[in-house]
Amino acid sequence: QVQLVQSGAEVKKPGASMHVSCKASGYKFTLYYMHWMRQAPGQGLEWLGWINLYTGGTNYAQKFQGRVTMTRDTSISTTYLDLSSLTSDDSAVYYCARQEMGSGDWFFDLWGRGTLVNVSS
């Protein structure tokens, strides 16, 4: 079954770091980019960046530079998102979504179900 399965909800203190995983199944992992988005309560989607699952290269949104790290483990078809120095503004549902290499444009045809991260003292 083609799917992305994300890790469970996290509760973090301000200043801490979050670590979310996204496990792919049912397709060739390294033929895609994996993008990460987030959605704060009642807000629109916000893009954090992508990782090239073949090379491991990354491209982060300027807003998160220095605070975000995306990695992958091809042996288990899993992508990771790390975000440090958390504040309450980082409370959101975080989504992974794949983009096919060579698709000609950046759009996302498969999404994970989301991971809720709550940052609270």
Next chain:
Amino acid sequence: SELTQPPSVSVAPGQTARITCVGNKIGGKSIHWYQQRPGQAPLLVVYNDRDRPSGIPERFSGSRSGNTATLTISRVEAGDEADYSCQMWDTTSGHHVIFGGGSKLTVL
């Protein structure tokens, strides 16, 4: 760059819903559309302005005119009630992704 959507659109069952996405720098770029039901992940319903992924009903269609992209849902059903967001790959300053703020479609 920004993508601007109306916060809400209302339509009666069986009628046609049109959701717009306006951006001052979308000329030459492709617009993609996602449906998001409450508590669920986004679902791609239109890509490259007007193409439909497999499994998406023909009732969903996309179009472009100048700086405005439009998602049209024909013969609206109760199950179409959801948030709809447009998205673009912005290359004007680096390479990044932007989303519209989303439009809540209410089926009356």
